[in-house]
Amino acid sequence: MKVDYIIVGLGLAGLAFAEQLREHGKTFVVFEDNSQTSSNVAGGMYNPVILKRFTPVWNAVSQLDIAMPFYKKLEEKFNSQYDYPVAIQRSFKSIEEQNNWFATCDHPALSEFMIPKVFPNDNEAVNAPFGFGKLQHTGRVYTKKLLNDYKSYLKESDSIREESFDYEKLVFTDEKVKYNDIIASKVVFCEGFGLKQNPFFNYLPMQEAKGELITIKALDLNIDYLLKSAVFVLPLGDDLYKVGATFNWKDKTLEPSEEGRKELVEKLETVINVPFEIIDQTAGIRPTVKDRRPLVGMHPQYKALAVLNGLGTRGVMIAPTAAKMLFELLEENKEIDQEYSIERFEK
Ligand SMILES: Cc1cc2nc3c(=O)[nH]c(=O)nc-3n(C[C@H](O)[C@H](O)[C@H](O)COP(=O)(O)OP(=O)(O)OC[C@H]3O[C@@H](n4cnc5c(N)ncnc54)[C@H](O)[C@@H]3O)c2cc1C
Structure with a gap:
């Protein structure tokens, strides 16, 4: 051949x-x-802002200009949906963080994505006393x-x-x-x-970085945006949510671990205050340089x-x-x- x-x-x-x-x-x-x-x-998320400190992700805007038509073409080719646009809401930890958000909103490459406003939390299932910063034109590819x-x-x-x-x-x-x-x-x-x-x-x-995710069912959570706080909570529909992700620089195995699950549950419990059931756990190694x-x-x-x-x-x-x-x-x-x-x- x-x-x-x-x-x-x-x-x-x-x-x-x-x-x-x-x-x-x-x-x-x-x-x-x-x-x-x-x-x-x-998780398959795409987003041009580093959500920890509100700075631009390296080359993200030019990468998105190539990536979005790329996934669209594949959707047409296979007559299927892979790109699921979803807004990201980053919960603020303090007034200082709110101010930092407004300062970055003026960044020329990011103004299209970051909305210069504090969105109050109107969902009692979510802990976000300082409200949210909201990103648009973001989403998830169902990889x-x-x-x-x-x-x-x-x-x-x-x-x-x-x-x-x-x-x-x-x-x-x-x-x-x-x-x-x-x-x-x-x-x-x-x-x-x-x-x-x-x-x-x-x-x-x-420098491999193992990451773990859990999928939960939470009947009373009712969020339709990607919540970013101590963990991310990504709505999948039918009251299912993907929650992640851990970073482990030592463990090189592909198996989900008890340690990873515990970390995610503990963090999730600081973010939401409604019952949830874990229905899946997955792990992978990010090929990081x-x-x-x-x-x-x-x-x-x-x-x-x-x-x-x-x-x-x-x-x-x-x-x-x-x-x-x-x-x-x-x-x-x-x-x-x-x-x-x-x-x-x-x-
Ligand atoms: C928990 C977690 C969450 C993540 N979330 C996101 C996210 O939200 N957004 C995002 O953009 N990225 C995310 N990533 C990162 C993303 O998954 C990686 O950047 C990307 O998948 C790497 O793709 P790759 O093709 O280089 O490697 P891989 O996906 O590892 O693919 C390599 C492939 O090569 C095959 N292979 C290896 N050796 C051989 C061989 N000798 N013979 C035959 N086949 C072989 C493997 O089986 C594998 O299928 C996440 C990663 C993890 C682990």
Whole structure:
């Protein structure tokens, strides 16, 4: 079998790169072994403001300009909804925070998103004595559904192999690579935290950050916005809410933990004051980089190998931009923005 590309990993990064290839009429085959879960469990939220200190998220506005049409096109392709616009309400802890909010509302890149007003809390189920700051044009991408649909589509065209990619089996021939029965021009590695097992790219400084989420049923909560306080509470419909997320820099396992659940419950109880039942718990490892920037580029020695990774906590917004950059580098020899490029790290 001859293809232009092999893609290793079908998370948000692999999917975004596969779409670049499809749009440009390139052939490819994807390897996926379900060894990582980040894209499947992600809250999927997109929002250009850091809600802890009301500062702009790095490059978010330009990333959203590429990401929103990207998800829209996939909705049309699969005749399904993935983008669920939802306003975010950040509860204020003090008058000082309210003042900080107003100060940031004037930021030229953020004025379209941040509403310069304090919204009072009118829901007794929520603890928010200082009211809320409200963000608009924000939302959530239902990543799990998108990835499931994409996988089915790849299966139909026989473009996915549901197995582990074994790095040792890669053979380099003139200008091409060979992997079992496949001859390809290039391999793009999109393994998320699985990068640690990749002998070609594991020199890149990935600092994995495990995250856990719970799904609760709370009949009396009745919120239709994404509540951000000590945790986020994301309405899913039918009185179900996703609550998250933890950050654990030590635990590298994918299993949900008792510790994670306890932390989320304790924090949630400071945010809402109605009964809830936990109906699910999930975990994943965010592929985070030391300097919190993505990892995009070609291997310094093996020009047939490339990487698309380091999406960290914001894969939904970054993946479409990073995939576009990588495609333009590999096919059009265009330079990558240095903040995205792996050239910032020496091998
Ligand atoms: C709890 C949690 C909440 C999050 N919330 C948000 C959010 O609200 N908004 C947001 O934008 N981001 C969020 N993120 C971050 C987001 O999930 C990541 O940025 C993104 O999913 C990373 O995508 P990826 O494709 O690089 O990696 P992954 O999703 O990890 O995908 C890599 C894929 O490669 C496969 N793979 C690895 N090695 C191999 C191999 N050798 N052979 C074959 N297949 C292989 C894995 O099985 C996996 O499917 C969250 C993450 C977590 C954990």
